[in-house]
Amino acid sequence: MAEKLWFVIPELILFGGAVIVSVLGLSPRRVIREQLPLITCVFLAIAFIATPIVYSVERVDLATGLLPELGRYVKMSVCLIGVLLAMLSVGLIDRRLEGDLGSGRVPFDALRTSRGEYYAFFLLSLIGVMLCCSANDLIWLFLALELTSLPTYIMVAMSRGSRKAQEASVKYFFLGAMAAAVFLYGFALLYGATGTIELTAMQSIFREQRLAGDLNPVALVGLILAILGVSFKIAAAPMHFYAADVYEGAASSVTAFLGFVPKAAGMIALIALLATVGWGAEGLPQPIVTTLWMMAVLTMTLGNIGALLQRSVKRMLAYSSIAHSGYMLIGIIAGPGLGVNAVLFYLLVYGLMNTGAFGVLAGLERQGQEIETLEDLAGLRQRHPAMAWAMALCAGSLLGFPPLLGFIGKLYLFIAGVEAGQLPLVVIAAINSAISAWYYLMLVGMPILASPSPRSETIVRTPAAWPRVAALLTAIAVVVLPVFAQRLLDGAAQATEGMVDATNEQEPRGG
Amino acid sequence: MTPLLALSDPLTPVALAHFLITSGGLFVIGLVGFLTRRNMIVMFLCTELMFQAAALAMIAFGAYHLDPSGQVFVIFILTVAAAEAALALGLVVFLYRRRETLSAEAWSELHE
Numbered sequence: 001m002a003e004k005l006w007f008v009i010p011e012l013i014l015f016g017g018a019v020i021v022s023v024l025g026l027s028p029r030r031v032i033r034e035q036l037p038l039i040t041c042v043f044l045a046i047a048f049i050a051t052p053i054v055y056s057v058e059r060v061d062l063a064t065g066l067l068p069e070l071g072r073y074v075k076m077s078v079c080l081i082g083v084l085l086a087m088l089s090v091g092l093i094d095r096r097l098e099g100d101l102g103s104g105r106v107p108f109d110a111l112r113t114s115r116g117e118y119y120a121f122f123l124l125s126l127i128g129v130m131l132c133c134s135a136n137d138l139i140w141l142f143l144a145l146e147l148t149s150l151p152t153y154i155m156v157a158m159s160r161g162s163r164k165a166q167e168a169s170v171k172y173f174f175l176g177a178m179a180a181a182v183f184l185y186g187f188a189l190l191y192g193a194t195g196t197i198e199l200t201a202m203q204s205i206f207r208e209q210r211l212a213g214d215l216n217p218v219a220l221v222g223l224i225l226a227i228l229g230v231s232f233k234i235a236a237a238p239m240h241f242y243a244a245d246v247y248e249g250a251a252s253s254v255t256a257f258l259g260f261v262p263k264a265a266g267m268i269a270l271i272a273l274l275a276t277v278g279w280g281a282e283g284l285p286q287p288i289v290t291t292l293w294m295m296a297v298l299t300m301t302l303g304n305i306g307a308l309l310q311r312s313v314k315r316m317l318a319y320s321s322i323a324h325s326g327y328m329l330i331g332i333i334a335g336p337g338l339g340v341n342a343v344l345f346y347l348l349v350y351g352l353m354n355t356g357a358f359g360v361l362a363g364l365e366r367q368g369q370e371i372e373t374l375e376d377l378a379g380l381r382q383r384h385p386a387m388a389w390a391m392a393l394c395a396g397s398l399l400g401f402p403p404l405l406g407f408i409g410k411l412y413l414f415i416a417g418v419e420a421g422q423l424p425l426v427v428i429a430a431i432n433s434a435i436s437a438w439y440y441l442m443l444v445g446m447p448i449l450a451s452p453s454p455r456s457e458t459i460v461r462t463p464a465a466w467p468r469v470a471a472l473l474t475a476i477a478v479v480v481l482p483v484f485a486q487r488l489l490d491g492a493a494q495a496t497e498g499m500v501d502a503t504n505e506q507e508p509r510g511g
Numbered sequence: 512m513t514p515l516l517a518l519s520d521p522l523t524p525v526a527l528a529h530f531l532i533t534s535g536g537l538f539v540i541g542l543v544g545f546l547t548r549r550n551m552i553v554m555f556l557c558t559e560l561m562f563q564a565a566a567l568a569m570i571a572f573g574a575y576h577l578d579p580s581g582q583v584f585v586i587f588i589l590t591v592a593a594a595e596a597a598l599a600l601g602l603v604v605f606l607y608r609r610r611e612t613l614s615a616e617a618w619s620e621l622h623e
Contacts, residue, residue, distance in 0.1 A: 139583065185538055
């Protein structure tokens with residue numbers, strides 16, 4: 001038990017941060033309230049440093065979990081992107097209230113401030129993702145997934161004062177609760193079929209069942225229900241339809257959060273669940289492969305076609321987020337080794353690109369409103385060159401334009417798919433990438449090449465500079481990180497080493 | 512491991528089937544209700560119904576396998592359901608103050 005606690009030290013650090021931040025948010029002193037994002041980032045940085053220390057080689061060797069190595073890579077990625085996301089949200093919460101307080105129009109009332117709660121929920125949601133990768137039983141996995149989701153519902157509601165944000169929050173919450181019930185029922189059936197809630201024990205039971213013949217049909221139904229429920233978290237078909245509305249309703253920085261954090265949790269939960277079925281020499285059972293295959297095809301096709309039809313930048317990016325989940329499912333189907341490595345790598349890559357694109361939207365405004373349509377971005381280069389180039393680079397990377405980071409991520413996914421014999425799927429994905437070029441190139445072309453429209457003339461910078469700093473940092477990362485892609489991929493490969501040993505199949509490529 | 516409930520014999524397959532039919536029925540009623548009803552409180556109750564269906568299945572399977580972890584899981588499910596209820600009611604009250612209606616259709620600003 002004590003060894004297990006070692007691995008949750010990064011989470012405990014962040015939990016301490018959540019407590020401190022929520023208390024400091026009540027401070028009547030403006031200086032302290034303004035430091036909350038900084039304090040959040042400090043705790044994320046401490047957790048980032050603590051993770052490789054906690055995951056020392058000796059301790060990981062003794063660990064008994066299903067995926068003992070996964071945590072090091074995932075927790076470090078989550079902390080890294082968490083810092084960028086925290087930068088994006090500077091100046092968002094309580095903006096009007098802080099303005100009134102600053103001008104002395106209203107007296108300070110601790111009950112009306114919500115900045116502290118926002119950053120506490122922010123950290124709690126990140127803790128949920130981190131806990132997902134330490135999960136070794138269904139209870140833990142369920143609680144971690146819920147811990148990721150529940151704070152995000154509130155974050156959406158408090159992100160803006162507008163009615164749209166509240167509507168988005170209601171939609172997100174109700175569909176989220178329904179999806180949670182679906183995967184919970186799947187967990188119940190998995191438990192019923194195996195008589196254990198421990199993932200490692202479940203893995204060996206499934207292996208015996210498959211050696212003796214077929215998988216228990218109850219387990220199969222349970223797995224499919226669990227996959228469908230989790231597909232809500234990654235915004236994959238058939239649970240993708242909420243994404244566009246919710247992403248549009250929430251403020252841009254919260255949308256960036258929604259695009260990465262629940263998706264990471266869902267992908268890790270999928271990896272953990274599918275690792276129980278073995279991913280061994282026989283591969284996944286055929287019904288599961290069929291389900292995932294159809295999900296992948298539907299997700300990327302619906303995502304890309306949906307994005308083509310949008311004029312709103314946020315809705316376009318929401319559909320693109322759906323499409324990217326479809327690409328990642330290729331890696332999930334391809335299985336351990338190359339496939340899962342590519343998924344983990346792509347999660348980090350997607351987190352960066354997504355944060356950058358939304359960072360541009362969060363860093364600019366028009367008459368106090370967020371940027372909405374593509375016309376708002378037209379000719380951005382003339383007035384805000386840095387933001388225009390950041391948007392262009394992130395959109396190019398989302399498209400997978402070589403030699404940007406997104407290209408490398410997509411390349412590894414496609415290679416994994418081809419090596420696993422999923423050539424038709426990769427071809428469909430490649431066609432989808434070609435379709436997506438249309439709208440991504442608009443996102444590249446509008447800010448750089450188009451001449452300014454009357455709407456875009458009135459676009460100004462938001463008072464807080466940090467979202468723009470985050471956007472610039474990701475734009476630089478998108479260009480520079482391809483040089484270090486091999487090192488990142490080695491990190492991802494190390495994260496799945498235990499899995500490959502257990503299944504004794506493909507060798508991770510690398511070196 | 513000794514079970515938390517003093518069950519000397521495991522549940523018979525027939526008894527298990529009864530529990531599972533009930534639980535499956537609850538789940539389907541919840542799902543159908545969620546998809547067809549438009550009142551937000553009723554929609555929330557339907558998701559609760561689905562949660563409780565899963566909990567019932569957990570308990571039945573736990574008794575069938577003579578394994579306590581199903582019951583432990585249910586305690587956690589109840590806790591999470593309570594957290595979700597708090598969140599749902601908070602949201603519903605918040606929305607009602609704005610719109611004076613609980614129909615989900617009153618909220619349709621976000622669409623294509």
